[in-house]
Amino acid sequence: MLDRMLxxxxxxxxxxxLPAGPPGVEIRLDGLVVGELELRVCHACxxxxxxxxxxxRRCRRRGLAxxxxxxxxxxxxxxxxxxxxxxxxxxxxxxxxSLGGMPAEPDECEHLR
Numbered sequence: 686m687l688d689r690m691l692x693x694x695x696x697x698x699x700x701x702x703l704p705a706g707p708p709g710v711e712i713r714l715d716g717l718v719v720g721e722l723e724l725r726v727c728h729a730c731x732x733x734x735x736x737x738x739x740x741x742r743r744c745r746r747r748g749l750a751x752x753x754x755x756x757x758x759x760x761x762x763x764x765x766x767x768x769x770x771x772x773x774x775x776x777x778x779x780x781x782x783s784l785g786g787m788p789a790e791p792d793e794c795e796h797l798r
Contacts, residue, residue, distance in 0.1 A: 693714055693715050694712070694713070694714055694749065694752060694753070695711075695712075695713040695714075695716075696710050696711070696712060696713075696753055696756055696757070697710065697711045697713060698710060699711050699721070708723075708724060708726070709721050709722065709723050709724075710722040710723075710724065710753065710757065712740070712749055712750070712753045714744065714749065719740060719741045719743075719744040719749065720738070720739050720740035720741060720744065720749060720750060720753070721737075721738075721739050722735060722737070722738055722739075722750070722753060722754065722757070723735075723736040723737040723738075724736060724757075725793075725797050726761075726764075727794050727796045727797050729794075729796060730765075730794035730795075730796060731761070731763055731764040731765060732764060732765050732767075732792065732793065732794045732796075732797060733757075733761060733764050733765070733766050733767075734766075734767055734768065734769060734791045734792070734793060734797060735754065735766065735767070735768040735769065735787070736768075736769045737769065738750050738754075738780070745776070746776075748783070750780060751780065751783045751784065754784055754787075765792060766787050766788075767787060767788040767789075767790065767791050767792035767793075768781065768784075768787055768788065768789055768790075768791070769791050770789070770790065770791075771789065
């Protein structure tokens, strides 16, 4: 899938825990895992659904998740991106707003349903 670095920030692909589960991307800072992203990707239809974002509490509000999603979007620039439903907390709303118009409801192709 991908392994990307930007300064001390590293994104590393992690295989799905279950055969039908979403692949993951670890967010590492100075070699320590500080978060993860779960995605559903259809390469045939060029569709990505961002299912889950987790960042350690001590690392939140630094833009790490936004930067990580941005690096992934650069990896698949022609893909149609959307996200799974999220809890509308103030913190979550700020994060999703930082993604610049990514739909907050899954935009799935037939292969991801």
